[in-house]
């Protein structure tokens with residue numbers, strides 16, 4: 556838990572959350588780390604309540620259902636969708652929950668999944684996809700959803716060329732797998748030779764050092780590193796190319812030369828998380844064999860060790876806690 560922000564996480568007991576009407580308690584079996592875990596400890600953003608239990612992603616078993624819950628029963632094996640929304644405003648009813656005024660992320664706006672159990676609304680659960688380990692099921696949520704919506708918004712279609720900046724990060728690894736599944740030719744960048752080599756074994760057609768001129772031009776570029784990779788990502792666009800951005804883990808301010816933007820007929824697309832139907836579609840892709848790359852697994856009590864690996868950017872794929 557986090558007792559102050561900025562601050563350090565401490566392993567300990569918190570009061571058990573009550574299960575309200577329409578809510579479900581899930582006993583967490585596996586949860587995954589995200590950059591959100593690091594941001595909260597830095598106070599960027601400060602969580603709205605303290606102490607704060609971090610954790611955006613989880614897979615587990617339904618342990619308690621609240622009044623009025625009809626779709627779930629104790630013992631069901633589920634994956635948690637980390638998107639929060641009210642569910643009844645015009646945007647939610649139109650299937651655009653990412654525009655909901657109450658939009659939020661589990662583990663940022665309410666207690667998250669790095670605990671024995673997590674309480675979420677029944678709409679935030681999907682049935683656990685078959686054929687995947689608990690670790691994989693607990694790992695694909697936030698990054699997979701973000702990558703999926705980003706590629707959909709960038710209108711990637713089969714036969715196009717896709718560049719994914721920063722291979723090895725959670726969103727980048729999901730974008731590589733999704734891009735291949737969508738029929739694109741996928742290139743990656745990384746500053747680590749070992750990560751470039753790993754991406755090639757996962758199906759990338761080419762892997763280039765970060766920050767250098769990219770020797771290919773692509774229809775779609777996805778970048779969540781921001782400042783360190785911006786110039787090379789921008790320079791890798793074909794005429795009419797789409798650059799999709801969902802984060803700035805390496806720095807949030809970039810230079811944009813407007814004549815290059817309009818002479819190139821480029822599109823810049825901001826995107827974050829995804830809708831409930833996009834989470835369902837992603838889960839169907841996972842059930843259908845979409846690979847989920849887990850870098851390493853730690854016991855829950857070794858959260859600080861996993862956090863240090865995330866902070867150092869050493870991972871390829873997701874860091875997962877086993878509860």
Ligand SMILES: [Zn+2]
Nearest residue numbers: 641644647655
């Ligand atoms: Zn809403």
